[in-house]
Amino acid sequence: MKKLGNQTIMLNNPPYILETSSIVGPKEAGGPLAKYFDQCLEDEFWGEKTWEKAESKIIKENVNSVVAKSGIPATDIDYCFAGDLLNQCISSSFGLRETNIPFFGIFGACSTFVEGMCLGSLFIDGGAAKNVLCATSSHFCSAEKQFRFPLELGNQRPPSAQWTVTGSGAAILSNTNLDKKCPQITYVTPGKIVDMGVKDANNMGAAMAPAALDTLITHLRDTGRKPSYYDAIITGDLGYIGKEILTEMAETKGYNIKNNYNDCGVLIFDKETQDTHSGGSGCGCVGSVFSGYFYQMLKEKKINRLLLIATGALMNSTSSQQGESIPGIAHAVAIENLEK
Amino acid sequence: MDFLQSIDWMQLLRCFVVGGLICIIGQVLIDKTKLTSARILVIFVTTGVILGALGIYQYLIDFAGCGATVPLLGFGANLAKGAITEAQTSGLLGAFIGGVKASAGGIAAAIFFGYIASLIAKPKIKKQ
Amino acid sequence: MKDIETKQEYLDYVDKKSPNSPILKNCFNAFWVGGLICSIGQIIFDFCKYKGLEDTACSTIVSITLIGVAALLTALNIFNKIGKFAGAGSLVPITGFANSIVSPAIEYKSEGYVMGVGGKMFTVAGPVLVFGISTSVIVGIIAIFFI
Numbered sequence: 024m025k026k027l028g029n030q031t032i033m034l035n036n037p038p039y040i041l042e043t044s045s046i047v048g049p050k051e052a053g054g055p056l057a058k059y060f061d062q063c064l065e066d067e068f069w070g071e072k073t074w075e076k077a078e079s080k081i082i083k084e085n086v087n088s089v090v091a092k093s094g095i096p097a098t099d100i101d102y103c104f105a106g107d108l109l110n111q112c113i114s115s116s117f118g119l120r121e122t123n124i125p126f127f128g129i130f131g132a133c134s135t136f137v138e139g140m141c142l143g144s145l146f147i148d149g150g151a152a153k154n155v156l157c158a159t160s161s162h163f164c165s166a167e168k169q170f171r172f173p174l175e176l177g178n179q180r181p182p183s184a185q186w187t188v189t190g191s192g193a194a195i196l197s198n199t200n201l202d203k204k205c206p207q208i209t210y211v212t213p214g215k216i217v218d219m220g221v222k223d224a225n226n227m228g229a230a231m232a233p234a235a236l237d238t239l240i241t242h243l244r245d246t247g248r249k250p251s252y253y254d255a256i257i258t259g260d261l262g263y264i265g266k267e268i269l270t271e272m273a274e275t276k277g278y279n280i281k282n283n284y285n286d287c288g289v290l291i292f293d294k295e296t297q298d299t300h301s302g303g304s305g306c307g308c309v310g311s312v313f314s315g316y317f318y319q320m321l322k323e324k325k326i327n328r329l330l331l332i333a334t335g336a337l338m339n340s341t342s343s344q345q346g347e348s349i350p351g352i353a354h355a356v357a358i359e360n361l362e363k
Numbered sequence: 364m365d366f367l368q369s370i371d372w373m374q375l376l377r378c379f380v381v382g383g384l385i386c387i388i389g390q391v392l393i394d395k396t397k398l399t400s401a402r403i404l405v406i407f408v409t410t411g412v413i414l415g416a417l418g419i420y421q422y423l424i425d426f427a428g429c430g431a432t433v434p435l436l437g438f439g440a441n442l443a444k445g446a447i448t449e450a451q452t453s454g455l456l457g458a459f460i461g462g463v464k465a466s467a468g469g470i471a472a473a474i475f476f477g478y479i480a481s482l483i484a485k486p487k488i489k490k491q
Numbered sequence: 492m493k494d495i496e497t498k499q500e501y502l503d504y505v506d507k508k509s510p511n512s513p514i515l516k517n518c519f520n521a522f523w524v525g526g527l528i529c530s531i532g533q534i535i536f537d538f539c540k541y542k543g544l545e546d547t548a549c550s551t552i553v554s555i556t557l558i559g560v561a562a563l564l565t566a567l568n569i570f571n572k573i574g575k576f577a578g579a580g581s582l583v584p585i586t587g588f589a590n591s592i593v594s595p596a597i598e599y600k601s602e603g604y605v606m607g608v609g610g611k612m613f614t615v616a617g618p619v620l621v622f623g624i625s626t627s628v629i630v631g632i633i634a635i636f637f638i
Contacts, residue, residue: 073601074486164486173598174486175565176615177574177581177590178400179393179517182510220498221505223397229505264509275494366541375533382529382584383522389579390521394512400582401615404591407583408623416630429532432550433557433584434525435619441550442623446631458631462624468551469558469585470620473592474612476562481596481608484566 024148028245030212037207037361038147039200040321041154043314044089046081048163048189051303051311054292059315060190061088067164067189075109078162078189079118081307082107085191086119086158089314093195097122100195101152104139106130107160107306108187109169110339114160124156132335133231133260134214135159136192136310137354140331141211143196144356153198160191161305170224170340183226185262185304188291192310194318200362206321206329210246210357214238216337218350224343228265228288228301231334234351235261236272238332242355243278250280254326257317258353259309259333260288262302287312309333327360374428381427385434404435411439412462416447441465517578524573524580532557532584554585561589566597591615 025033045060052063064081071077082105090097103122105115106129116128131138139157146152166187167174196208217237221230235258243250250256250273261269266286273280287309288302313331320326332355338347392403414420420440423431431437445465449457463470495501532553539549561581564570570590573581581587592612599611613620 075601168598172400172615173594175484175568175571175590175594175597176400177565177570177572177577177587177594179512179575179578181394181397181512219501221502225397226505226509229509233501264505268505268508272495366538369541370534370537375530378533379526379530383526383580386521386525386577386580386583387518389525389583390518391514393579393582394514394517400587400591401618403579403582404588404616404619405622408619409626412623412626412630416633427529429536429553430526430529433529433532433553435583435585435588438554438585438588439623439626442627443630446627447634450631450634454635455632458628458635461631462627465547466554466623469554469588472555472558473562473589473616476559476589477592477596477612478608480562480566480593481600481604484568484597486598486600487568 024145029241030215031242031245032145032211034144034148034209034211036148036198037209038144038196038198039205039207040318040358041095041195041197041200041203041205042089042093043192043194043318044085044092045311045315046085046088046191047307047311050163050297051188051190051291054297056291056312056316059319060311061315067162074162074165074168075113078107078109078114078160078165081162082114082158082160082191083118085160085193086122086156089156089193089195094201095154095195097124100124100154100156102127102143102146103156103158104129104142105158106135106139108132108166114162114165115158118160119158131352131354132337133304133306133308134333134335134352134354135306136313137259137331137333137356140194140196140208140356141213141354144208144211147196147198155196156193157196158191158193159306159310161187161189161307163187163189166305180300181225182300183223183229183264184300185227185260185288185302186292186299187305188303188308188311190307190311192307192314194314204362206358206360208356209359209361210242212238212242212245212355214353214355216350216352218348220348222346222348224338224349226264227260227304227336227349228262229268230336230349231351231353232261232265232268232272235265235269235332235334235353236276238353238355239273240276240278242330242357250278250283253283253328253330256280256284256330257332258286260302260304261286261334262288262304263294264301290316321358321360324360329358331356331358377427378430381423381430382433385436407435408439411436412443415440415443438466438469520576521578521580524577525584528557528581528584528586557585558589561586562593565590565593588616588619
């Protein structure tokens with residue numbers, strides 16, 4: 024591997040994304056991408072007693088599913104990178120405690136999935152691992168409980184608020200593709216923390232958009248690519264407001280992304296019928312939309328060059344209450360079909 | 364049927380309008396200031412205590428009845444009224460006892476029903 | 492659009508980009524739901540009065556009844572729908588106070604009855620009691636000296 028420019032890493036032996044799997048909750052199952060997900064749940068508890076247990080079960084079952092789909096035995100997976108939104112990442116560590124895979128718990132808020140993919144591909148390209156598992160989850164109810172208010176509280180959500188996705192995404196990265204013609208991760212661009220002073224926890228898209236812009240522009244500068252090189256540039260969960268901000272700000276910086284840019288938070292719900300205001304958010308948003316929808320598009324060669332930029336808001340309820348602004352982060356991976 | 368005939372409809376209308384207007388103040392606060400609901404409740408109760416202490420709120424209660432007592436401003440005003448009345452009869456001790464004593468019914472009811480509700484109910488997702 | 496350099500410029504830009512709440516519609520809903528809740532209270536009050544109870548007893552019965560109904564609707568997962576529709580209309584009357592005590596009690600049941608239900612019950616409504624009661628004590632003390 025080799026460092027390019029400020030913060031991008033070019034991978035000499037681009038790791039394959041061997042398999043992905045996604046599980047989503049009932050609301051996501053009612054959205055426009057429903058048919059792309061591996062499993063849609065009928066209720067948010069999924070037979071468990073608490074939201075937290077339900078979220079652990081979602082990530083656990085999704086990891087089981089991706090391992091089963093990949094056809095490689097779990098014992099051949101060298102490392103796992105996983106994280107979520109709950110305090111101390113308990114859904115991932117509790118959900119994966121029985122996997123017997125060496126475990127790196129990571130936190131990048133909603134950018135966790137791509138953070139895991141960045142680290143996993145470096146492990147593989149560096150020769151430290153043959154197969155790496157990346158997984159993440161989020162749950163609307165556990166997130167509301169931890170970050171906002173009890174579900175039964177009769178309050179109104181402002182129009183800029185986003186809806187935390189109940190769901191999980193998981194991917195297996197590998198140094199071989201088992202002749203499956205899998206897409207490969209060619210570049211990773213880890214992001215910087217960018218804080219433009221937004222304090223409104225009900226406007227996450229606006230808080231994270233500057234970080235996405237920074238990572239996007241840095242990636243393009245470092246690699247010398249133009250936005251039009253990519254068939255699709257996809258952000259994690261900027262939602263409608265963040266998407267518009269990113270599009271406009273990129274344009275003023277001289278990058279036109281109008282034609283090939285979209286956002287997972289915008290894609291996952293139908294704004295008109297599902298009343299999700301500014302769109303979806305949460306680790307599970309980019310996780311499930313990439314693992315479900317975009318991975319299939321890549322496999323079917325409908326998209327051959329994808330820049331996936333997962334965004335995260337690095338805050339918690341204590342920092343909000345102490346009046347802190349919301350630092351944003353965005354990690355990017357370039358995913359390409361190199362074998363025609 | 365005697366009860367229905369005894370209802371003062373003008374009084375009920377005043378109650379409806381005043382109660383509704385107080386809620387509009389709350390709605391403007393929510394939409395314009397991005398305050399959370401806990402802060403809105405605190406603002407209303409504290410304002411109620413102060414308006415009650417200054418004797419202003421009693422006019423509104425006389426005018427609108429439950430339109431003034433049911434909103435949290437009334438809860439606050441009731442705390443103030445209780446504290447002042449009790450303080451005048453039994454001094455410093457009354458200042459401590461009076462407010463809560465006057466609102467004890469409501470507070471106890473909220474705690475008790477909260478406990479009972481937690482026994483029977485399970486959290487559910489908002490459908491929207 | 493010009494280039495954004497400072498945080499303040501960005502915040503102004505975000506303000507412009509973020510949709511406002513539909514305040515007229517919200518206020519209208521808050522008005523009639525809030526007014527309706529108060530009117531229901533008034534009818535209960537009049538009924539108690541009709542039965543020959545004193546004013547203070549009537550007021551307390553109104554509070555307890557409305558709190559009880561709000562608690563029941565919260566437990567039945569109905570209150571949050573009313574709250575979403577009516578906003579301050581169901582928050583500002585005593586029903587909002589009841590909902591803010593009952594909703595965490597239900598939500599935190601999973602953390603046990605003592606620290607979950609008992610401890611977290613006041614996460615939203617606790618401040619109301621703290622500031623309401625503290626102010627009333629101050630008012631009472633002032634009353635001793637000045638009235």
